[in-house]
Amino acid sequence: MSTSTTLEAPKTGTWDGGNEPLKASYGKLMMWFFLLSDAFTFGALLIVYGLSRHSHLPYTGSPDDFTFSTEWWPIPEKVFNAFPGFHGVDLPLAFVALMTMILILSSVTMVLAVEAGHRMDKNDVQKWLMWTILFGGIFLGCQAWEWAHFISGTDEGMLLADGTRIFGANLTMNQYGPPLFADLFFFITGFHGTHVFSGVVLLVMVFINTVNGVYHKRGHYEMVEKVGLYWHFVDLVWVFVFTFFYLI
Amino acid sequence: MSSTDISLNKDVHHAHDEHDHHHDQNFFEKYIFSQDHKVIAKQFLFAGIFWGFVGGFLSIIFRLQLGWPEATFTFLEPILGNWIVNGKLDPEFYLALVTMHGTIMVFFVLTAGLSGTFSNFLIPLQIGARDMASGFMNMLSFWIFFLASVIMFISLFIETGPAGGGWTVYPPLSALPQAISGSAMGMTLWLVSMALFIVSQLLGGVNYITTVINLRTKGMSMTKLPLTIWAFFLTAILGLLSFPVLFSAALLLIFDRSFGTSFYLSDIYIAGEALAHTGGSAILFQHLFWFLGHPEVYIVILPTFGIVSEVIATNSRKPIFGYRAMIGSMLGISLLSFVVWAHHMFVTGMNPFLGSVFMFLTLIIAVPSAVKVFNWLATLWRGNIRFTTAMMFAIAFVSLFISGGLTGIILGNSALDIQLHDTYFVIAHFHLVMGAAAFFGMFCGIYHWFPKMFGRMMDEKLGFVHFWLTFLSAYLVFMPMHYIGIAGFPRRYYSWTGFDAFNTFTDLNSFISIAAIMGFAAQLIFLFNFIYSIFKGRRATANPWHSNTLEWTTPVNPGHGNWPGEIPTVYRWPYDYSKPGAAEDYIPQNVPFSQTQSSNLPYERDLE
Numbered sequence: 048m049s050t051s052t053t054l055e056a057p058k059t060g061t062w063d064g065g066n067e068p069l070k071a072s073y074g075k076l077m078m079w080f081f082l083l084s085d086a087f088t089f090g091a092l093l094i095v096y097g098l099s100r101h102s103h104l105p106y107t108g109s110p111d112d113f114t115f116s117t118e119w120w121p122i123p124e125k126v127f128n129a130f131p132g133f134h135g136v137d138l139p140l141a142f143v144a145l146m147t148m149i150l151i152l153s154s155v156t157m158v159l160a161v162e163a164g165h166r167m168d169k170n171d172v173q174k175w176l177m178w179t180i181l182f183g184g185i186f187l188g189c190q191a192w193e194w195a196h197f198i199s200g201t202d203e204g205m206l207l208a209d210g211t212r213i214f215g216a217n218l219t220m221n222q223y224g225p226p227l228f229a230d231l232f233f234f235i236t237g238f239h240g241t242h243v244f245s246g247v248v249l250l251v252m253v254f255i256n257t258v259n260g261v262y263h264k265r266g267h268y269e270m271v272e273k274v275g276l277y278w279h280f281v282d283l284v285w286v287f288v289f290t291f292f293y294l295i
Numbered sequence: 296m297s298s299t300d301i302s303l304n305k306d307v308h309h310a311h312d313e314h315d316h317h318h319d320q321n322f323f324e325k326y327i328f329s330q331d332h333k334v335i336a337k338q339f340l341f342a343g344i345f346w347g348f349v350g351g352f353l354s355i356i357f358r359l360q361l362g363w364p365e366a367t368f369t370f371l372e373p374i375l376g377n378w379i380v381n382g383k384l385d386p387e388f389y390l391a392l393v394t395m396h397g398t399i400m401v402f403f404v405l406t407a408g409l410s411g412t413f414s415n416f417l418i419p420l421q422i423g424a425r426d427m428a429s430g431f432m433n434m435l436s437f438w439i440f441f442l443a444s445v446i447m448f449i450s451l452f453i454e455t456g457p458a459g460g461g462w463t464v465y466p467p468l469s470a471l472p473q474a475i476s477g478s479a480m481g482m483t484l485w486l487v488s489m490a491l492f493i494v495s496q497l498l499g500g501v502n503y504i505t506t507v508i509n510l511r512t513k514g515m516s517m518t519k520l521p522l523t524i525w526a527f528f529l530t531a532i533l534g535l536l537s538f539p540v541l542f543s544a545a546l547l548l549i550f551d552r553s554f555g556t557s558f559y560l561s562d563i564y565i566a567g568e569a570l571a572h573t574g575g576s577a578i579l580f581q582h583l584f585w586f587l588g589h590p591e592v593y594i595v596i597l598p599t600f601g602i603v604s605e606v607i608a609t610n611s612r613k614p615i616f617g618y619r620a621m622i623g624s625m626l627g628i629s630l631l632s633f634v635v636w637a638h639h640m641f642v643t644g645m646n647p648f649l650g651s652v653f654m655f656l657t658l659i660i661a662v663p664s665a666v667k668v669f670n671w672l673a674t675l676w677r678g679n680i681r682f683t684t685a686m687m688f689a690i691a692f693v694s695l696f697i698s699g700g701l702t703g704i705i706l707g708n709s710a711l712d713i714q715l716h717d718t719y720f721v722i723a724h725f726h727l728v729m730g731a732a733a734f735f736g737m738f739c740g741i742y743h744w745f746p747k748m749f750g751r752m753m754d755e756k757l758g759f760v761h762f763w764l765t766f767l768s769a770y771l772v773f774m775p776m777h778y779i780g781i782a783g784f785p786r787r788y789y790s791w792t793g794f795d796a797f798n799t800f801t802d803l804n805s806f807i808s809i810a811a812i813m814g815f816a817a818q819l820i821f822l823f824n825f826i827y828s829i830f831k832g833r834r835a836t837a838n839p840w841h842s843n844t845l846e847w848t849t850p851v852n853p854g855h856g857n858w859p860g861e862i863p864t865v866y867r868w869p870y871d872y873s874k875p876g877a878a879e880d881y882i883p884q885n886v887p888f889s890q891t892q893s894s895n896l897p898y899e900r901d902l903e
Contacts, residue, residue: 055887055903057514057864064423064865065513073428076505084497084535091543091583095558098579219555219571227574230556234547 078273082280085242089284092235096291099227115205121224123293129196143293146189147285150243153182154282161275164268169257172268176254179278183247190240197223197232232292239288242281249274320855328438330430331855335437336416337748340741342437342444343408344822347734349448350399351815357392360384362808364792364801378456386789390459391477393787395451397462398485402492403447405595405733407440410534413598413740414503414527416748420846421521423512423863425856428505436498443491450484458485461787463588466559466580470551473565486549493538493545500538503531512845514865518622519884521844521869522615525622526601529629530594536633537590544583551575578643585636592729593632596696599736600625600667603689605869606743607671609842610686611678612880614870617670624663624670631660641712650709657707664700668693679873679880683840684758685743691766692735698770699728702777717787720780723773731769738765738821745825746839750852751832757824761817768814775803841881843869848885866902 062068069076106119113125124139131142156178163171200215205222207213213222221229253274262268329335356375359368367382368375378388415433419426427433450457459477460469464485472479507528511520550556551572559580560572600621608615615621637645637653671693680686702724705711715721738761745753779800784791791797838847846853848863863885871882877894888895888902895903 055866055889057866058516059513060516062517063513064511064515064519067509069508071509073505073509076508077429077432077501080501080504080535081497084500084539087536088539088543091540091586092547095543095547095579095583098576099558099574102576103574218550225574226557230550230558234550234556234558238546 072269074269074273075276078276082276085280086284089238089287092238093287093291096231096235099231103225103227115223117205117221117225119224121228123295126197126223127193127293129201131192135202140293142189142193143289146186146193147289149182149189150186150282150285153179153186154279156182157275157278161268161272164262164271167263167268169260169263172257172262172271173254176250176257176271180247180250180254183243183250183278187240187243187247190236190243194233194236197229235288235292239281239284242284246274246278246281249277328434330426330434332415332419332427332430332433333748333853333857335433336412338437339408339411339415339440340748342441343404343412343737344825346399346403346408346444348818348822349451350396350404351818353392353396353399355812355815356384357389357396358808358811360389360789362805364790364804384789387459387476388456389789390461390475390787391456391481394459394461394464394477395447395457398447398458398489400730401462401591401595402489403444405729405737406496406534406591407492409595409598409733409737409740410503410527410530411437411440411499412737413523413602413744414499414531416744417521417523417846418503418506418527419510420747420849420853420857421524421844422507422510422515423845423858423865424506424510425858425862427502428510429502432498433502436495436502439491439498440495443488443495446484446488446491450481450488453480453484455479455481457481463581463584464548465584466548466551466577467563470548470559471563471565471570472552483549483552486545486552490542490545490549493542496534496538500531500535503527504535507531512862512865515884518619519865519868521601522604522618522621522625523598523601523844525625526597526599526604529625530597533590533594533597533629533632537587537594540583541587544580544587547583548580578640581640581643582636585639586633588639589636590629590632592725593628595729595733596736597625597628599692599733599739602736602740602743603671603692604674605844606685606689606739607674607693608870608872609743609840610681610683610689611675612681612872613674613678614872615670616673616676617666618868618870620666621670624666627663628660631656631663635660638707638709638712641709642716647709654707654709658704660707661700661704664696668697668700683742684753684755684762685739687759687762687766688735688739688742691762691769692732692739695727695732695735695769699724699726699732699773703728714783715780717785718780719776719784719786722786723776723780726776727769727773731773735765735769738762741825743840744846745828745832746835746851747846747849747853749829749832750835751828752835752839753828753832754824757820761820761824764817764820765814768810768817771810772807772814775807779803838883841879843871843881843883845884848883 057063057065059065071079100120103120104118106113106122110122110125113122115121127143128137128139129142130136130138156175160172160175160179163175198215198217200222204212204214213220215222216229216232218230218233220226223229253270256262256270257268262270326334356371359366368379368384369382372379375388378385415427418424455476457477458464458469458481459475460482464482468474469478469482472482507524547556547558551559555571557572557575559577560570560575563570563572604615604621635653635657637649638657641650675690702720706715706721706724742753742758745751782796782800784797784800792801835851837849837851840847845863845865849857850859865884866887867882867884869884871877873880874882874894877891882891882894888899892903
């Protein structure tokens with residue numbers, strides 16, 4: 048009954064067991080499946096965005112005459128047109144484009160860190176992880192500024208029917224348009240920001256381990272690769288958030 | 296120099312780990328914060344049984360109200376306290392009872408209790424692995440579930456009562472604390488508990504999936520897997536893809552409740568006062584909820600498909616009929632489960648054309664379901680049936696699945712649903728097909744794998760009594776409900792004697808309540824049998840059912856690492872029962888073809 052009584056070998060195909068059919072360790076597979084499920088979390092939120100937006104009227108007039116009103120969904124370029132140090136200048140989407148560039152750049156440095164890990168080059172891994180952490184931190188800083196600006200509002204604010212003006216946005220009122228626009232902005236970019244923040248925390252942990260030579264002793268830098276997967280995913284999600292909120 | 300030393304030690308330890316684990320564990324490591332899949336499975340089982348009794352007890356309280364609406368319940372004051380007002384059950388507490396009954400049964404018993412127990416216990420044992428891919432995450436999964444359980448349990452005892460908006464927690468009712476007392480603190484705790492529950496499910500789910508993919512023993516190809524593993528694998532995938540959507544929905548609801556957002560709320564007057572919320576959509580929540588909610592019913596029922604297939608094949612002493620068709624139908628059901636959610640929403644004012652699309656997709660599910668039923672019946676057909684307790688529950692499962700499934704075809708029609716929506720017909724349908732059936736599958740699994748879990752047998756005579764009482768009461772409770780449901784009797788109504796149309800059903804309702812109490816009492820027999828057998832049951836042998844799967848090749852009480860020696864290698868599928876020419880009527884999966892030359896089929900000769 049036991050295998051020792053026979054020399055007969057079982058099949059050894061890709062899916063015949065006793066191996067890693069997807070050529071990936073269980074840790075990496077777990078990360079992939081977690082990301083798949085997280086994609087559904089973000090997917091649900093973006094569908095909420097799409098449906099909420101669809102149930103509001105769009106602005107139909109000419110873009111030059113656009114004013115903020117709760118009657119219609121605002122044009123993103125008119126909302127996100129500020130840049131730190133350029134008060135009052137209309138720079139549509141300039142700041143968010145910069146943020147996006149920084150995040151994409153952090154993905155590039157992450158790739159370089161993973162690649163250095165394959166070469167077992169501890170110094171390079173440290174260097175590129177440092178850059179990734181830096182860019183991730185800058186992105187979070189930019190987001191903090193963008194939130195602060197969004198919350199404090201523009202100089203003009205929004206003129207209400209009773210003649211008063213409201214400035215800025217929070218979860219219950221919004222100078223830029225319907226309250227839901229601000230709700231969704233805070234919730235979705237906030238949820239993404241939380242992911243970026245978690246990513247930075249993970250990167251710092253991995254960085255400390257790298258400096259201490261934990262992975263070098265272990266003989267592989269797979270942990271860097273796993274955190275890298277997460278980081279790229281968070282970047283990819285940003286591309287969708289960016290498209291939905293700022294471009295469409 | 297030192298670095299190489301350490302890496303060497305590490306490797307040696309790793310190799311040692313792979314073979315056998317002789318590290319002495321203290322009590323906490325062994326039984327409380329254990330990372331062993333078998334212990335975690337038992338923890339889930341105990342928690343599931345505990346929740347099963349809580350959920351069942353709640354249903355008995357509201358069945359008392361429904362069965363005897365004119366009676367006074369002063370005798371319940373010692374346990375319910377202020378929920379009994381002048382001898383009558385508080386109407387809002389009634390709503391909380393049905394809400395918590397649903398939540399507890401669907402999530403805490405039939406999701407965590409069922410998948411948590413059997414996926415954890417059987418996946419490593421049946422695929423030939425030492426443990427789950429990540430024991431630590433597995434442990435975390437249980438303890439986060441435990442935390443969710445504690446929070447949900449606490450919510451039963453707070454002054455405003457637990458959540459009362461129905462287990463589906465539709466806003467705006469659930470979003471406005473001033474609406475009913477069940478939407479106050481209890482609802483907040485419900486949402487927090489469920490958010491933790493989802494985290495626990497995801498931790499468990501990624502573990503189950505990666506374990507099945509990466510840790511199968513040599514020779515265990517995907518088409519040699521027992522059907523249980525296929526079922527758990529697909530269940531985990533469904534959970535992984537659908538729970539995050541509920542997570543999003545719950546987070547948005549938390550914001551609506553606590554931070555003043557309007558995702559689900561618009562134009563609401565409450566007590567004559569207009570609320571500031573504007574722009575949201577309550578229907579949106581229903582879409583998000585049922586995108587989880589529908590796969591959820593398959594998360595509940597798929598594991599039992601696997602368990603029942605395994606038990607029926609073993610106890611019919613026949614190969615499962617249509618092994619690949621069984622896998623295919625489970626794949627089909629899993630796929631379809633994601634595209635039918637709006638059949639729960641036919642009467643929300645959706646476009647009738649959209650309704651007909653969802654109706655069409657829903658009715659297609661009848662095909663793979665029928666394939667499964669046919670295959671179970673064909674497996675039983677002319678089998679050498681052994682009526683063990685587990686087998687009785689498995690056969691009854693098929694019966695309940697047919698009875699409950701047939702009404703699904705009726706409810707899936709968007710036109711018929713206009714009459715039947717939210718009536719007791721729906722209650723009867725889903726309690727038979729996913730409530731009672733899933734419970735029967737769970738009992739089937741407990742009776743069948745008890746010897747491997749605890750090294751002892753459960754008592755068959757008590758098992759028979761438990762089975763027959765449960766089986767009879769399941770039908771006696773839910774069959775009459777179809778009848779009152781067709782008459783239009785609505786669900787979630789506290790009192791119905793005020794409606795002339797429903798007064799004639801008083802006797803029938805009392806009858807249902809008596810049957811429900813009988814069914815609940817029968818579970819005490821099970822509880823006694825379960826606890827008694829753990830300590831005093833007849834000692835089991837290593838393979839008491841003469842089964843083929845790998846878990847029965849372990850010692851009577853498998854230790855940490857499951858197999859004392861090498862992990863067995865797999866040569867054949869798990870259903871070689873009563874093979875013509877074989878010495879015995881079962882050939883375990885780890886027996887090579889060279890040892891069974893008398894029974895090998897022509898194409899298997901090449902494998903000798």
